Amino acid sequence: MTREDAHDALDAARDGVPLPESLITQALQATGDVPRGKVLTLEQIYARCDEVGDCRIWRQSCTPSGYPRVKDGYAHILAWEHVHGPVPAGKRIYRTCRDCRCCEVEHMVLKTPKQINALAVKAGAWSGQGRIAKITASHRARSTILNDELAAEIRTSSETGPEIEARLGISRSMVSKIRRLEAWAPARRASSIFAGALA
Numbered sequence: 001m002t003r004e005d006a007h008d009a010l011d012a013a014r015d016g017v018p019l020p021e022s023l024i025t026q027a028l029q030a031t032g033d034v035p036r037g038k039v040l041t042l043e044q045i046y047a048r049c050d051e052v053g054d055c056r057i058w059r060q061s062c063t064p065s066g067y068p069r070v071k072d073g074y075a076h077i078l079a080w081e082h083v084h085g086p087v088p089a090g091k092r093i094y095r096t097c098r099d100c101r102c103c104e105v106e107h108m109v110l111k112t113p114k115q116i117n118a119l120a121v122k123a124g125a126w127s128g129q130g131r132i133a134k135i136t137a138s139h140r141a142r143s144t145i146l147n148d149e150l151a152a153e154i155r156t157s158s159e160t161g162p163e164i165e166a167r168l169g170i171s172r173s174m175v176s177k178i179r180r181l182e183a184w185a186p187a188r189r190a191s192s193i194f195a196g197a198l199a
Contacts, residue, residue: 024082042082042105045075049103056104066100079103092116098123145170151184 006027040048049056058068058075068075080093083105087093094111095102111119145168154164154175161175177183 039072040070040075040078042079045079045082045103048075054104055097055099055102055107057099058101058103062101068101068103076103076108079105080108094119146174146184148184148186151178152186154178155181 009024009027046056048058048060050059051057060075061069063069070078076093076095077087080087087110090112091110092113093108094116095107096109097104097107150168154168155178157164159167161172164170164175165172174183
């Protein structure tokens with residue numbers, strides 16, 4: 001198939017002309033819009049998903065960020081390309097359901113990175129205090145040694161940093177950070193200029 005024939009076939013598919021899935025895959029490969037090799041059909045992509053509500057959640061391997069991964073790319077992008085063609089330059093796929101593992105094409109729209117960041121800010125994804133609290137909570141949840149009570153004990157202990165390091169198996173720098181209230185600081189109460197005025 002020539003590139004010109006491939007573009008004609010893809011244009012026809014976008015205009016609603018029913019074409020066999022194999023012809024669309026062949027056309028995508030001929031235009032270079034999809035990596036060569038085994039390309040999954042939309043049905044194969046959906047078969048590898050679990051239906052959760054109206055989402056199709058990818059149940060196979062994902063990137064560390066949670067995006068559905070296939071051998072030569074991303075499953076959600078392949079799903080989009082089977083229905084709408086290649087993603088235009090400068091655009092990204094945004095999921096209206098906000099689940100990065102969802103491969104349901106009906107949940108995908110094209111947005112610029114600037115629009116996606118604006119939506120993330122609006123949803124509070126980058127908010128300072130909320131984000132810091134989430135990061136702190138996840139770090140504390142992963143800690144198998146430290147907890148709030150142990151941190152309080154370290155702050156009040158008369159032992160030296162190296163002694164605490166040897167006893168608990170935590171780094172000397174962590175001991176120092178706990179004592180300086182840079183790590184594992186106790187929760188602070190909101191203070192007000194009126195605090196104690198009613199007492």
